[in-house]
Amino acid sequence: MIRPLLHLCAILFVTCASAQEVSLPSKDKLHLYLLVGQSNMAGRGVVEEQDKTPHPxxxxxxxxxxxxxxxxxxxxxxxxxxxxxxxTFAQIVAEANPGVTIGLIPCAVGGSPIDTWKPGVFYPATKSHPWDDMAKRVALALPAGTLKGILWHQGESDSKPELAQAYEAKLHDLVKRLRELVNAPEAPFIAGQMGKFDGVPWTPEAVIVDKAHQDLAKKVPHTAFVSAEGLKHKGDKVHFDSASFRELGKRYAEAYLKMVK
Structure with a gap:
């Protein structure tokens, strides 16, 4: 009986902690990162104890x-x-910058094609406006801190015959518009690779979208690409498992810290 009670207390503590507003540092000490894309940015891994433990x-x-x-x-x-x-990304960046607090702005929308990341576009699957909803959250966040980076993971929904060829131009336009939105023309932008899972071959269209991601740093200043090589899916052949999400966060952090070194 004691162990279930302790477990319940731990859950209640984390729930209360997550619901409790916190005191913020000065604006220059709160470094903000925008999280955008579709479901592999939003995250679909099974939540474990380590994932419920906040970093100070x-x-x-x-x-x-x-x-x-x-x-x-x-x-x-x-x-x-x-x-x-x-x-994971935020914890690693925080440890590399002891004097600052990291503020994440989660805005990803599962299944969203890149065309839904434009002003005024409605996405029926989630009954949302991905760009407009993100813009509202950015407007809430920016007065409190300083935008330091944009993390993007998306592409599965555009890996289709009628969409793939136009993806690169849309991606470059998105980078430009996001930087204008956050008023940071040189904000680091990091794109992650779609899942390259054993036994799950890519379509020709996925190869085209992946090339747009891989070529981004060659064509757009202050951008980087993060590989998903060797990572595993959670059983659905689309989404990373929890351990792979944490590893992917580590790779994003390493790419970011290299960019700003």
């Missing part, structure tokens, strides 16, 4: 627009939201 200097903007300790799931786009790459 990693916050997230909640669904309600409040700054709270960051625990998974960071996102709220669908009920399937779970472990993603954002928390």
């Amino acid at each position: 200097r990693v916050l997230m903007l909640s669904k309600e627009g409040k700054w709270v300790p960051a625990i998974d799931p960071l996102h709220f786009d669908k009920s399937a939201a779970g472990v993603g790459l954002g928390k």
Whole structure:
């Protein structure tokens, strides 16, 4: 009986911590990172104990627009939201910058094609406006901190015959528009690779979208690409498993720290 009670107390503690607004540092000491894309940015991994433990200097903007300790799931786009790459990324960046607090702005929307990341576009699957909803959250976040980077993971929904060829131009345009939105023309932008899972061959269209991601750093300043080589899916052949999400977050952090070194 004691162990279930302790477990319940731990859950209640984390829940209260995540719901509790926190005191913020000065604006220059709160470094903000925008998380955008589709479900592999939102995260679909199974939440484990380590994912529910907040870091003292990693916050997230909640669904309600409040700054709270960051625990998974960071996102709220669908009920399937779970472990993603954002928390691991933030913890590593926080440890590399002892004097600052990291503020995550979760805005990814599962299944969203890149065309839905434009002003005024409605995405029926989640009954949302991905760009407009993100813009509102950015407007809430920016007065509190300083935008330091944009993390993007998306492409599966555009790996189709009628969409793939146009993806690169749309991606470059998206980088430009996101930087204009956050008023940071040189903000680091990092794109992650779609899952390259053993036994799950890519379509020719997925290869085209992947090439747009891989070529980004050669064509757009202050951008980087993160490989998903060797990572595993959670059994659905689409989404990374929890361990792979954490590894992907580590790779994003390493790419970011290399960019700003």
